[in-house]
Structures are given as structure tokens and as C-alpha cells.
Amino acid sequence: MVKVAVAGAAGRMGRRILALSAAHEEAVPVSGFEAPNSEYVGRPLSELAGVASLEGVVADSAEKALEIADVLVDFTVPEATMQNLAVAARLGKACVIGTTGLSVEEREKIASYAKEIPVVFAPNMSVGMNLMFKLAGMITKVLGPDYALEVLEAHHDQKKDAPSGTAVKIIDELAKQRGWDVDEVCAHGRKGLVGARPKEEIGVSVIRGGDIVGEHTVYYIGQGERLELTHKAQSRDTFVQGAIRAAVWISQKEPGLYDMPDVLGLTD
Template identity: 40%
Template sequence: MKIAIAGASGRMGRMLIEAVIAAPDAQLFAALDRAGSDSIGTDATAFLGKNSGVLIASDLAALDGADVIIDFTRPEGTLEHLKACQAYGVNMIIGTTGFDEAGRAAVAAASEKIAIVSAYNMSVGVNLVFKLLEIAAGVLNQGYDVEIVEMHHKHKVDAPSGTAIAMGEAVTKAWDKALKDVAVWSREGITGERQDGTIGFAALRGGDVIGDHTVVFAGAGERVEVTHKASNRTIYAQGSLRAARFLAGKTAGHFNMKDVLGLN
């Protein structure tokens, strides 16, 4: 697989580059970063003390000839890459979060021309948790209040996390409801009693926490909690490679990690 990496000089970009060069079935084909970055023109694996021969570039023409790009950047950057991928026939793995409705629509439209795996979280474990939550919500659908608590590092710019939102969607899928109709995004002041059938969200930010998520089903006399804690970003890189392998040979379509893992 000829793989391009977006955001090549960032923490996640470097983790992805390291995973790609270690994979026997993958080749680092291109590395991208924003124009003006100090990394432009440097070797993509210099941080590992190695020379790959792949120089970090800002010109999206570097994508020409790649099989797939893995993109964990920001919505505005990902949408620019989306346009280039359609032009060059490059499939996409999108781990970027924080898209607005128009951004999500653009990704969906592009999937008619290229194959895309997009997910709030590329971790294999997290996507298994999504499935467990569907099961739990189907059983604990009467007499249980649902709250979702997540914590991330202090540099994260969106809240609640995309993974927390996806966990809420897993619960409401089992309830046959839309998350937007039952979500309580914040609480402040005299809020009154908790309304049945709602899902409360709490977002914590601090330190270097990679990602902790807990969904609480609180009933009378018992509480069930489903938790996932990430201790290393390599889980996202390995999940992304699994998604890239899934897309091999596909020319169009919009998929998620449950498709990749056979959980749908």
C-alpha cells in the first residue's frame, strides 16, 4: 500500500509514519504538512534518525500516485485534502473530528468518487465498545440514566470529543432515537431534576491525557459503567492501517470502523 500521511510533523502524524514504515505491507509514499511549517522539505523520518527519501511537502500534488491518505488533522485541512484526493483518485482514512454539518456532507459526497473510512476513533478497542454500548442500551432501556464522561489533554480544541458523541449515538441507536433530541451538552445553575431519557455529557481537559471515555448506566441500586482508556496513540495508528487494508481494491463508498472490523 502506498500511503500518504497528513500532518506529518504533528504527534499523530509521526506516530502514523512510524507505523507505516514498520508495516511489511505498506510504503510511505508522501508526507504532507501545512504551508509555512518548519518541517517542509525535511525527511519525513528524520525524527527517527532515519532517511526515508520522502520529503515533507505542502503541495497536494504529492498525493498523485498514492493509494490512500491517512488524515488526523483539522476539518479545514481535511476538506482541502478531500478535494485533492478526488482529483488524484486517492482513497482516504479520516480520523479528523469537529466537522460541521457541511463538512460531513462534503465527505459523504466525495465517497461517491473515492473510498473513505471515517471514524471518530480509529481504535479497535473503542469500536468494540461502540458495539457493547448498543447491546447494553438495548437491555438497560428502562429505569437507567445515561451519562457520558470524557477526558483529554489540555490542547484538544473540540468538546465533547468525537468519540463521546459516537458513544452517545451508539446508545440512541439502540433506543431508536436521534442523539440531538436527547443530549444535554452542559449543566449550570438551577437545572431542575434530571429528565428521563436524556444523555448527559461532561468534558474534562487537562495534562497529557490521550483519551478516557466512560458511559454510565445508573439505575436504582446498581450502576453499569463501560470504560475505554487510551494509554498510547499507537492504537489509532494500528487501527488506521487496518482501515487502509480494508480499502484495498475499493474505488468508492463511505465506511466506518465497524465495517472494517466486521461488527455491522
């Protein structure tokens, strides 16, 4: 049984990680933590998860939570994630990181920590979404350069980063298949007299509003036909289930930086 420590235990994702891992056959939540000044410190984990049998209370530091755990699962914010990862590396604990909005420098730091501990870092833990990443690249390759590429993503009104980390991952895959530099070909929204659409371009559009969990569509637009590849997340539980699957998988791995395709066996 893999012992899981949950960062941001009182948050929306943290509560669901506690609840779903408590019901998992191969994982068990043994601890959760919040910032020292959080009103939730000391509150029962069972209360947050809605699982009466869950033992323990919310800790006030990553150190306390990780002492009794095998794997850290972190869906918080970049600053907190980097602090938590530093503690995990010092204690030799594996990590599953689903935090988005990380800078290039923070991503490089994660790769550095992964030389010391095993880390699964993915912008989207959904099994279906990771299959979409694979399919997006395959379709781009098969259709060829005569099909225009457009990406549309939609999320709830509280999401802070745009485009989403998932959309960025999709765009990277599309650009890789075409041999393009992402920074040179991405058109983030269009306004004014933009002129005819360049052939070497990936259009990116973002929607924010309400309680949209996450929707991503890639449009392959040719002359006379259009193909649309879409993934819609109906519940955050899909990300949690993938994260728990990753936690079980990473617990047996050597230090290194892994992605969900590694967890799911989708790598070439």
C-alpha cells in the same frame, strides 16, 4: 504493499503514522506533506519518524504527496482535511480520515466525495474503542429504559472540540437504541436548579487537562446497581494502528463511505 501518504506529517499523529507504517507488513509510507509555509517542508521523513531507512522529504502539497501513493491518511484539522480530500477525489485516491470537529456540512461533503472514491471516516480509529461503540448499543438495548445514561469523556488540554468526536459517536449510538433525538435529550453539563432528572436524557460531561490521550465512560445507572463501560487510550499509537489497518483495507474497496466497524467486521 499499500503506499500511504501522510497529511500533517510533522504533527504528533503524522509522525507516528510514518513510524508505525514503516514497520508494517502491508503498508509503507511513501510520502508526507505539510502546508507550503511550514518550516518542515523539505525535511527528511526519516527525521520526523525516527526511522533511518525511510526515504523522501516532506512535500508542500497534497498533490505532490498523493501522486505516488495509494491511500491518504489524514488526522489534521477540518479545513485542511476538506482541501486534502478534494485533491484525493480529483486524483482518484482512497482516504482514511480521522479528523474530528467537522461540521455537519463538512460531513455531508465527505459523503459526497465518497461517491467518487473509497473513504473510511471515523471519529476514533482505535480497535478497542470501536468495539466499545458496539457494546454500548448492545448494553443500552438489553438494560432497557429504566437505566439512566451518562457519558463522561476526558482529553488533554490542547484538544479544541468538545465533546469529543468519539463521545458524540457514543451518544448517537445510545440515542439510537432508545429512539431519541440527540438534540432533544442531551444535557451538556448541569448548573443551577436543573430540577429532577428527566427519564429521557443523556448527561454529557467533559474533562480537559494535562496529557490525557483519551478516556470515555458510559454510565448505566439503575435502582440498586450501576454498570460502567470504559475505554482508556494509553497511547496515540492505538489510533495510528487502527488507521493503518483501515488504509490496507480501503485500498481494495470500491467508492463508498465506510466506518471502522466496516473495517473490523463489526457491522450487522
